[in-house]
Amino acid sequence: MKRFMSYLIVCGTVLTTPTATGSLTPLIPSKDDDTLLVIVPANFTGFLYITEIENINVYGLPQDSTVINFQPGTNLFFNLDFQAQTFIQKIPVAKNVIISETVSFIGVTGVPEGNGTLFFNSSSIPGLTTYNQLELDMEIFNFQSNGIDVKYEVSYGLRQGIDINYSGLWMTRSYPIWPDYQAKEYGILNNQNDPITLSMMCRFPIHTNFYTVNITLINADKSIQPPIILNSTLDIFVKSVSAFSGIKIEGGGPYSIQYELWDPLATTGAQKMKLEKNVSYESDGKTYRLYDVTAEDPIQVRVRNHYYTQHQNQTVQFVEEMHKKWLNFDHAKMPILGCLDMLATFLDESDPDVDEANLIHAYQTAEKIRENHPDKPWMHLAGLIHDLGKIMSVWGEHQWAVTGDTYPVGCAPAESIVYGKASFQGNPDVDHEVYGTPMGKYQEKCGLENLMMTWSHDEYMYQVLVNHGSTLPDEALYAIRFHSFYPYHSHNDYLQFQNERDIQMKPAIMMLNECDLYSKNDETPDIAALKPYYQSLIDQYVPGVVNW
16 A cells, blocks of 8 residues: 655644744654645634645654655655745755765655656766755745665755745655546646646544544645535544545644545555544643643642532532522512623633633633634624533632533543542442442433533533523523533533534534634723624623523
């Protein structure tokens, strides 16, 4: 089976460690020399299309090496077509090219199918051992070597008219061969205007976690009218998918996926299915949702105490009592923004990532959704009010009954719940003959809406909106109700209760959650300047005085 690999630079995030001048330092591939990696930065939305070449291979380096070691064959470099824009400018191609006298090193522009233009031949320069700064104005070029001891490093410089963000470095061991993929025709042309085809096979491990980003695999030509093959927020159990030509990435990220160009001549399942990996990266240097059971710093101790208390006390009986206490909606009468302003000094004891007032985070989340999804004003409002149920703690309710992750009571707790099953020691429901079983008191595929969730700000805010007669779409209400249900939407637990409606609604949770989680370090918003916009949404979806 042919093997393929590439390192790309996509929208400002590099797959390897760049220097200040934009040098591309190769990532150690280990055993991953049969995949192509794409890593997206936080809050990136865009399309990545592979436009020209297939049959790709990159050869790795020892950790302390500063050059890339050629294998026999051809190595091709070219720019990506990013959202139908091509950036073709002078690129500093190679430096420190080290060539032994016994090795032929040839450079050709264009796709080498008989029409390439020779621009460099080491044999024509007697005694050449090192050549620096090959710089050419081209889209595609390649080097061919008959030996394995040719070395070089590639550096991208920031030249006028070229943006490092849209450049890619691909290499192949042999000249590209365009196999006949009769089932797929993508309308992609090489530089001789000959149609070529492209087929990629994606590999995700089963139970892949997509909660920080939505990955959509598509087939499309350059008109960018894609039929969707896979939507990661809908396809929960993904092991492999069919051929595709592009990727659409939306969400908080950063996230990496691995995929390979598929050899249609492979005949065994082992050849086609041997890859089952993905890797997640944090480009901003911050790890979110860290829960350390042994850490003694004040924030971790506070968070740990919160969850242990929650897990020991949230029972079926307790939740029933909370329903009676709070769902009469007789605690206050006030409009949405008036209630939101009361969170100006409220700090969430369950959150290891935020140590500022919830009012600020409400606007951060809303503005992040507004930035990422400008066409969904109803979700902007959902982002603003998603935590508004925390007003219960302002009115005296214990935070362990208001904030933090949620999960269903009346059935056995999942291990993915923060701090695990050990934190439930002392909860009487754990040993209950019904409530302590995986199905508990529920039926298979009963739907999340029929579960009794831990009492929380999620459930309270949802019920307040329904009682008021809010006209927010079901997606917004669903996202508010289940955005803290991390064991479900981030760890794929409790799927025995999921029904078709839950599958359809889950992308709404992802949309809200990614902007909730990855807006926590954003700048403090100008709340006074933003209020008129959000008041207009409130007037549309949740007008007037609300019963709390």
